Amino acid sequence: MxxxxxxxxxxxxxxxxxxxxxxxxxxxxxxxxxxxxxxxxxxxxxxxxxxxxxxxxxxxxxxxxxxxxxxxxxxxxxxxxxxxxxxxxxxxxxxxxxxxxxxxxxxxxxxxxxxxxxxxxxxxRGKHFYRLRKETLHFPDLPEAFDGFTITQLSDIHSGSLTNIKGVQKGIDLANEQQSDLLLFTGDLVNNLATEMEPWVEGFTKLSAPYGKYSVLGNHDYGDYIRWESSAAKEKNMQRLKEIHAEIGFKLLLNDAITINKSGQSIALIGVENWGKGGFHKYGDLKKAAANVAPESFKILMSHDPSHWDEVTLDRGHHIHLTLAGHTHGMQFGIELFGFKWSPIQYMYKQWAGLYSRDGKYLYVNRGFGYHGLRGRIGVWPEITVLTLKRML
Known part of the structure; x- marks a missing residue:
């Protein structure tokens, strides 16, 4: 640093x-x-x-x-x-x-x-200049019932930084307009305190998806970046944050997995706690999270920090088809024009924004819904992602 x-x-x-x-x-x-x-x-x-x-x-x-x-x-x-x-x-x-x-x-x-x-x-204006980004991903072993299945991904809301109700509502409305089958949130609901989210609960409860809404924790959600009067106060904050996830309709996956069923077929959704390289805490446990997932299952992993993909996910014996991450915000500063993209964050993270693939495995890094540190966005705009899963013929 x-x-x-x-x-x-x-x-x-x-x-x-x-x-x-x-x-x-x-x-x-x-x-x-x-x-x-x-x-x-x-x-x-x-x-x-x-x-x-x-x-x-x-x-x-x-x-x-x-x-x-x-x-x-x-x-x-x-x-x-x-x-x-x-x-x-x-x-x-x-x-x-x-x-x-x-x-x-x-x-x-x-x-x-x-x-x-x-x-x-x-x-x-940039902090609410939401961009809709769509990708279609092809898999040879996607269950037929999920051919055309859509996922809306949000990440890094950072409610402690939000101030403009109309601006935030614009992003929520854009997400709902996609009418995706599944809605996933990949961490950092707050900056530090659970109470930061309380003024925004009503707005985010309006997010909807027929196959459910699921979430994981990001590095900021643990309250590790501020001083607490006691460990009990920090734990109480975490408990309140988990309650807020439930209040806005998100099922929080803490090193756990669930099965999403459709027309007699299923895919596995895995969620790990935050795991980051360098000085970030490694709360995530992919082995524990996927313990009850069958090796042959089609798997989607939510993991806040994209460094987890390189350091852990790719080396697992069981094939993780798609990983969804956030965390980097694209540094909220950079250039993205005509397919070219650059941000200083790329010198710290190999995968920092958009879609990446290796050995038939995909990683998508969402640029974030909110903002933190820099009170705005320059060139790397806030993002709502829509991924369409297709069965490869």
Missing amino acids: VKRLFLFLILCLVSDVYFYQAVTTLSPNTLFRISYWLIDILLFIGLISLAFVRRVRNDTQRLIQILITAVLLVFIPKILSFPILLAEDVTRLWRGFPPRSFYVSEITVVIACLIFLIVVFGLT
Whole structure:
């Protein structure tokens, strides 16, 4: 974490120096120059301090969110417009390094302003700019009765961050409009506290699916990221969270499996608790969850963290046909255009958004319904996933 933040700081500093050259080419005002660096120094101090935060207290979370927002607004336009000035330097090298072109600097600042507006959109409207993503998956051993069976997946609601009732309802309505057979939620209902979800219970109870609604826990659901007055208080919070899952109509699978029946045939739905690589807790137990599942069954696994797929699921002797995950949020920041996708999160997770396959096994990583940390989404929009299962002929 500290190493990656250090590299980001270097990138910010280099792009900052370049962008400053463009700004001073257009405006020699001394007060403007002092203000430019004063803002940067304050943000750098904040970022360095953030690297040494080991456990986030409730009263500091808002300050961290404000800092992240400010960093995006100030540095992202500079970083993304930096290549223009770098390209100009290549030509200046061959021309004996004359002064920077006024017009190139002007173009750089205009592009930075456009990027700034995109960031503002992401921080205001982007958090509820829900995108519907559909995939059709083919399996040779899918039971015939489930040919054409549809699944709507939601993930990472993070109710503690939600504030806009109409915006959230738009996402709920879009999910219901799909009229899928099954609705699955792959974890992180809250940020830390079960009470965060209570204002949203009524809205989410309206989600419906004829073959049921099922859920698993994500890393944030355990309350591991805040200080508790006692272990009993933490346990009470967990118990309340489980009750809320039931209140909104979700059957919570805790290292367990159920059978979904249709026209005399069945598929197995397995749900594990959170299991993540690195510093994340490994509560999930796939062996326990699938203990009573027949090896020949068609299996769908809900596992919040996609790293579980690489580290555990793929190596299991029993074939897990489809794994559904979330967790990454696509970092809520990136570029997804015309089939191209990029986000800084890809340097931490090999599977971070969308569909992946290996050896006839599929993983789908949902980009998340809500948001956390960054109070918005930029380029990687909130997602409602619809998967259609097809029997391969």
